[in-house]
Amino acid sequence: MKRNPLVLVVIAVIVGAMLYVGIHASRKNRAAGSVSGQLRGQVAPGFELKSLDGRNVKLSDFRGKAVLLNFWATWCGPCKIEMPWFVQLQNEFGPQGFQVVGVAMDDPGSEKEIAKFTHDLGVNYPILVGTEPVGESYGGVNVLPTTFFVDRDGKLVAREFGLQSRSVFVDHIKESLGQPVQAQK
Numbered sequence: 001m002k003r004n005p006l007v008l009v010v011i012a013v014i015v016g017a018m019l020y021v022g023i024h025a026s027r028k029n030r031a032a033g034s035v036s037g038q039l040r041g042q043v044a045p046g047f048e049l050k051s052l053d054g055r056n057v058k059l060s061d062f063r064g065k066a067v068l069l070n071f072w073a074t075w076c077g078p079c080k081i082e083m084p085w086f087v088q089l090q091n092e093f094g095p096q097g098f099q100v101v102g103v104a105m106d107d108p109g110s111e112k113e114i115a116k117f118t119h120d121l122g123v124n125y126p127i128l129v130g131t132e133p134v135g136e137s138y139g140g141v142n143v144l145p146t147t148f149f150v151d152r153d154g155k156l157v158a159r160e161f162g163l164q165s166r167s168v169f170v171d172h173i174k175e176s177l178g179q180p181v182q183a184q185k
Contacts, residue, residue: 040157043156049134052118066149072144073104074114093173101125103135106130146160149173149175152177157172
């Protein structure tokens with residue numbers, strides 16, 4: 001089958017434009033501050049969601065721990081990149097009172113697909129089946145991944161949209177744990 005070179009160029013331009021817009025929006029959100037002034041320091045909205053093993057899990061179950069709350073989906077490319085980092089970060093900071101919690105925002109009824117996906121990635125932290133009302137309680141989760149950082153007192157410390165560098169996550173985790181964070185250059 002012969003491919004039209006013009007079609008390939010158009011596709012490449014569209015993909016390039018999408019990447020540019022995504023990266024630019026992510027940087028803009030980062031520059032605007034981690035959590036908007038309205039949310040930073042506020043108690044994280046409570047919720048109760050089902051875990052993949054059928055248990056009801058509440059955010060308050062993690063009180064006393066610093067929490068990385070990651071909204072993601074199996075179809076989300078950037079989510080697949082950062083999830084192995086979260087596995088490593090759980091191992092590294094877990095003994096200090098840190099917990100990663102994943103909230104899968106896939107379509108209802110896709111629990112088997114989510115379970116296979118997380119098993120294949122070696123996920124070592126709880127995965128909860130998300131709902132739109134929970135996403136809305138966090139200001140709407142219109143970009144995946146969206147990650148919130150909650151301190152030991154249950155207050156929001158930071159929020160990141162889209163894929164960020166691992167060092168950004170480490171800084172927010174340290175802040176959530178009450179540890180010193182290196183100043184950004």
